[in-house]
Each structure stands twice: as C-alpha cells, then as structure tokens.
Amino acid sequence: MASDEEVIQEITTLSRQLSKTKTERDVLRAQVKELESDLDVAEARSQLSTRLAGHTYKPPTWLTRKPKKSSGVVCTILSDTHFDEIVRPEEIGFRNEYDRKIAVKRLKSYFQKVILLTKDYITGINYEGCVLFLGGDIFSGDIHEELTETNEDTMLGSVIFWTEQIQAGINLLAEHFDYVHIPCVVGNHGRRTRRPRMKLRARDNFDWFLYQTLEERFKDNKKVTFDVASGADLMVDVQDTTYLLTHGDQARGGGGIGGIWPPLMRLVARKRNNTDFDYMVLGHFHQLIMAPSSGFLLNGSLKGYDEFAAIENFAYEIPQQALWINVPDKGILWQTALLVED
Known part of the structure; x- marks a missing residue:
C-alpha cells in the first residue's frame, strides 16, 4: 500500500x-x-x-453624363481611420481615446451624418448620388513594432471585422442615395513591409485587400460601384469636375513656419505636371483643411489625436471627416466637417 x-x-x-x-x-x-x-x-x-x-473598369454612367443644373453629387472621404489601433488617454493628457469599440461608434456616426446633413440640412438640390472616397490608412497595420505590440487584433482579424462594419455603412448610403460610387487608394500604414515600397504598392497593402473584398460583396448590387486604384493615385470624374485622389504621404515637409501648406501646394503643382485635375483629395496628415481655391481638400482623421501627435507637439484636432457637394459648372459648392465623436 x-x-x-x-x-x-x-x-x-x-x-x-x-x-x-x-x-x-x-x-x-x-x-x-x-x-x-x-x-x-x-x-x-x-x-x-x-x-x-x-x-x-468603366465609370458609372450617372457620374459622367451631362448633368442638370439643379443636380448635385454628395462627396465625402473616409480615411485615416487607423482601425484597431489603441490610443490610451492617460498617455496624451486625456485629450482622446481610441479602440475598436470607440471606432465602431465613430464609423456609425460618420455614415449617419452623411445622410443627416444631406437629407435635413443641405436641401433644395437633386442629388444624383454619393461618391465615397476611401483614402487609405484604414488600418494602422504592423509597420512599427509598437503597433504590432499594442494593436487590438492581428491584421487578418482586423480585415475580417472591419469589412463587415464598412459594408454596413455602404449599405446605409445605398438605401438613401440612388447610386454610390467608391474610388479607393491605399495608405502607407496598410503595407505588409516595414519600409515603404514603390512597386506593387497597392496590391501588397491590406487597404487594397479590404477594398477588393468589399467590391466582391457588392458585385450584385447595381447601385454600388467601385474603382480600386492599382497605383498610388486615382482620377475620379464627378459630373464635369475631375478629382485626383491620393493618400498624401507623397507630400514632404511641413515642419516650418508655413506648416503643412507649402508641402501640399508643392504636391498639387507636381501632380499637375503629369495630370489634369481640378482638385486633389487626400488625407495622411490628420488635419482637416478644405481649400478648393488652392486646389486641394485635406481630410481629417477618424482616430483623432494620438501619442505621436502629442510627442511631436502638434495642435489638437477633433476626430472629423470631410463632406462637400459637387455641382455642375461650379465644382465644389458647399463643404463642411463631419464631427464623429458625438
């Protein structure tokens, strides 16, 4: 025993x-x-x-046909959402907080306010449809070790989750507008490599994969069309106005007394060396500057203020995205910010 x-x-x-x-x-x-x-x-x-x-790719006919004078197209850009990045309020003086739960609320608010403003506030225009510019940096990605360590999910998990969320938002737009067209470019954060790349910039980027997945989801919906860029830029015709959509990371500088304006003006000038457009639409800098008279519309950020902005002593900016109305002969008639925090 x-x-x-x-x-x-x-x-x-x-x-x-x-x-x-x-x-x-x-x-x-x-x-x-x-x-x-x-x-x-x-x-x-x-x-x-x-x-x-x-x-x-063939542009949807409603975007390029001869417009009526009383018509308009709702244009808005969704960019720099940096989904699944974590921003801890205690690290930035409690100016902002960001995680997946907060991002879902802000994304929902964004899509709802596109409809609210055009339905109840900007009236008297016969809207032919909506153009949803997707401007990149949808994900924060793994381009820095600190992001890999602190992101809320893996990149594959993020793609699966946020495909569903953005699809729901596009469905909401399609219920309200007769047509929805979605031009897409990638950002610098979605790349699979630590260093930026020139060749296969789009196809080696998780933003691109998200866009292609969304396009596949809507292939049987005649109201929704996509144009996913194979390169860094994309030309978008809206009525008789031409936009150049780019992420914005090609602009260099911005640390001088002129701030971001000199790099943006130089980028507009350089782009016009090779292409003919009316306005450049971009993001990347997390600053909302709508300056059509200077040839560009710079989008804000859904993520908002973060540790990088705080350490670099950038001015605080609330989470916001851009919306404007395009009309025949005049181009951009009316523009505003969509505040997504409340």
Whole structure:
C-alpha cells in the first residue's frame, strides 16, 4: 500500500500533467482559430484573384453624363481611420481615446451624418448620388513594432471585422442615395513591409485587400460601384469636375513656419505636371483643411489625436471627416466637417 507521501507525490505529478495538458489544449485552440481566420482570408483572396483576372473598369454612367443644373453629387472621404489601433488617454493628457469599440461608434456616426446633413440640412438640390472616397490608412497595420505590440487584433482579424462594419455603412448610403460610387487608394500604414515600397504598392497593402473584398460583396448590387486604384493615385470624374485622389504621404515637409501648406501646394503643382485635375483629395496628415481655391481638400482623421501627435507637439484636432457637394459648372459648392465623436 502506498504511503501518504507517495500519494501526495502522485497527485502533484498528475496535477502538473493536467495543467500542462490544459495549456497545450488552449494553445492548440488558439492555433485552430488563427488557422480558420487564415483560411477565410485565403479563400476570399482566391475568389478575388479569379475575378480580377478579367476585370476592366468603366465609370458609372450617372457620374459622367451631362448633368442638370439643379443636380448635385454628395462627396465625402473616409480615411485615416487607423482601425484597431489603441490610443490610451492617460498617455496624451486625456485629450482622446481610441479602440475598436470607440471606432465602431465613430464609423456609425460618420455614415449617419452623411445622410443627416444631406437629407435635413443641405436641401433644395437633386442629388444624383454619393461618391465615397476611401483614402487609405484604414488600418494602422504592423509597420512599427509598437503597433504590432499594442494593436487590438492581428491584421487578418482586423480585415475580417472591419469589412463587415464598412459594408454596413455602404449599405446605409445605398438605401438613401440612388447610386454610390467608391474610388479607393491605399495608405502607407496598410503595407505588409516595414519600409515603404514603390512597386506593387497597392496590391501588397491590406487597404487594397479590404477594398477588393468589399467590391466582391457588392458585385450584385447595381447601385454600388467601385474603382480600386492599382497605383498610388486615382482620377475620379464627378459630373464635369475631375478629382485626383491620393493618400498624401507623397507630400514632404511641413515642419516650418508655413506648416503643412507649402508641402501640399508643392504636391498639387507636381501632380499637375503629369495630370489634369481640378482638385486633389487626400488625407495622411490628420488635419482637416478644405481649400478648393488652392486646389486641394485635406481630410481629417477618424482616430483623432494620438501619442505621436502629442510627442511631436502638434495642435489638437477633433476626430472629423470631410463632406462637400459637387455641382455642375461650379465644382465644389458647399463643404463642411463631419464631427464623429458625438
């Protein structure tokens, strides 16, 4: 018969084995969950590759046909959302806070206010449709170690989650407007590499993959069309006005007394060396500056003030996005900010 000491030793051994087995089980469960997520993305990518092989883009006819003088098109840009980045209020003087839960609320507020403003406030115009510019930096990504360490989810998990959220917002727009057109460019944060790249800039970016996934979701909806850029820029014709959509990271400088204005004016001038457009639409700098008379519309950020802005001593800016009305002969007639925090 075993002694008490031997029984205790056996119980201890079995307890350790049980604990080890439970740990291994939890690890395997996590691996299975991650593999299932990878499989979902791989299947979606396979479907996209098949569809893209024969893809050709044709602008929707409602955007380019001869407009009526009483008509207009609602234009808005969604960019610099930096989904699944964590901003801790205690690190920035409690000026802002950001996580997935807050981002969902702000995204919902953004889409709802596009409809609210055009339905109840900017009236008397026959809206032919809505152009939703997607300007990049939808995700914060893994381009810095600190982001990899603190992001709320992996990139694959983020793509799956936020595809559903943005799809819901586009559906809301499609319920309100006769047509919704969505031009898309990638940002610098969604890239898969730590260093920026020139070749395959778009196709190696998670923003691009999100856009393609959304386009696939709406392929049977005749009211919703996409134009996903293969490069850094995209020309967008709205009635008789031409926009150049770009993320904005091609602008350099901004640290002098003139602030961001000199780099933006230089970028507008350089772009016009090779392309003909009326207005450049961009984001990247998390500052809302709507200056059509100077040739550009600079978008704000859904994320808002963060640790980088605080450490660099940038001026505080509330989370906001841009909206404007395009009309025939005049281009941008009316412009405003969409405040997404409340």
